[in-house]
Amino acid sequence: GAVVSQHPSRVICKSGTSVKIECRSLDFQATTMFWYRQFPKQSLMLMATSNEGSKATYEQGVEKDKFLINHASLTLSTLTVTSAHPEDSSFYICSARRQNTEAFFGQGTRLTVV
Amino acid sequence: KNQVEQSPQSLIILEGKNCTLQCNYTVSPFSNLRWYKQDTGRGPVSLTIMTFSENTKSNGRYTATLDADTKQSSLHITASQLSDSASYICVVTHSGYSTLTFGKGTMLLVSP
Numbered sequence: 001g002a003v004v005s006q007h008p009s010r011v012i013c014k015s016g017t018s019v020k021i022e023c024r025s026l027d028f029q030a031t032t033m034f035w036y037r038q039f040p041k042q043s044l045m046l047m048a049t050s051n052e053g054s055k056a057t058y059e060q061g062v063e064k065d066k067f068l069i070n071h072a073s074l075t076l077s078t079l080t081v082t083s084a085h086p087e088d089s090s091f092y093i094c095s096a097r098r099q100n101t102e103a104f105f106g107q108g109t110r111l112t113v114v
Numbered sequence: 115k116n117q118v119e120q121s122p123q124s125l126i127i128l129e130g131k132n133c134t135l136q137c138n139y140t141v142s143p144f145s146n147l148r149w150y151k152q153d154t155g156r157g158p159v160s161l162t163i164m165t166f167s168e169n170t171k172s173n174g175r176y177t178a179t180l181d182a183d184t185k186q187s188s189l190h191i192t193a194s195q196l197s198d199s200a201s202y203i204c205v206v207t208h209s210g211y212s213t214l215t216f217g218k219g220t221m222l223l224v225s226p
Contacts (some may be wrong), residue, residue: 006157034214041205043203044158093157102148103214105157 002028004096006106013084013113021079021109023094029074030096034103035067039090049079084113116141116208120217127224132196135220137187137204138173142222145209149178149189152201152219161202 003026013019023033030050038043046066050056050071058064068080079098081088089112097103118139121172123192137165146165150158152204162171163189191198200217204217207220 004157018141042220046214090210091155095157102160102163105150107161108155108157110155 002104004098004104004106005066006094006109010110014025015085015113016083018080018082021083021092023106024038025075026094028098031099032097033071033077036055086113116215117216118204120204120220122171124221127194129224129226132192135189137217139185139206141206141208141215143209145207147187147219148205150203152203158203196224199224
């Protein structure tokens with residue numbers, strides 16, 4: 001199957017700082033990328049959907065100014081958690097898909113804000 | 115409202131035993147249904163994908179079934195192994211909009 005690479009896999013940052021997470025589709029062009037957040041023992045929660053070259057569509061309750069999403073190319077999307085707080089500590093996962101095909105998931109990023 | 119309901123929420127079985135996980139959905143119109151396995155701290159990995167016309171699909175010890183009339187799917191795991199311990203997630207794609215609706219998952223623990 002197609003490969004989606006997410007980086008970093010783990011990050012610890014201080015409260016108030018910003019953290020950037022990258023999601024790359026390594027062997028296909030991703031027209032759409034999705035960002036999810038997952039708290040312990042809970043299901044994946046969609047945060048936002050981004051299409052290459054356009055603004056991301058955020059789910060209700062997700063602050064777009066706090067979670068900045070950039071999908072500048074067909075192989076790269078980034079999620080920046082700005083002014084991170086301990087409650088932002090979570091597992092963040094991206095997925096990428098070509099037009100009307102299966103979505104493939106990244107390995108996830110464990111964010112810990114101290 | 116498009117929903118995906120999974121049961122049971124969690125399950126513990128002995129190594130070597132079989133088990134069946136359930137997924138009911140209300141997503142309409144329906145495009146396809148996928149079962150994913152998610153190990154703790156990892157991203158989901160696709161096990162099977164089924165379209166409207168498919169009733170059964172196997173992937174090794176995993177067999178998925180789909181009844182599009184009753185909007186039910188099941189994932190059967192045969193001869194379970196310790197490495198099968200994970201969360202199993204049912205995901206349904208909405209036709210046309212290509213949106214994905216996730217179930218909350220079934221947490222499976224295979225004990226020795």
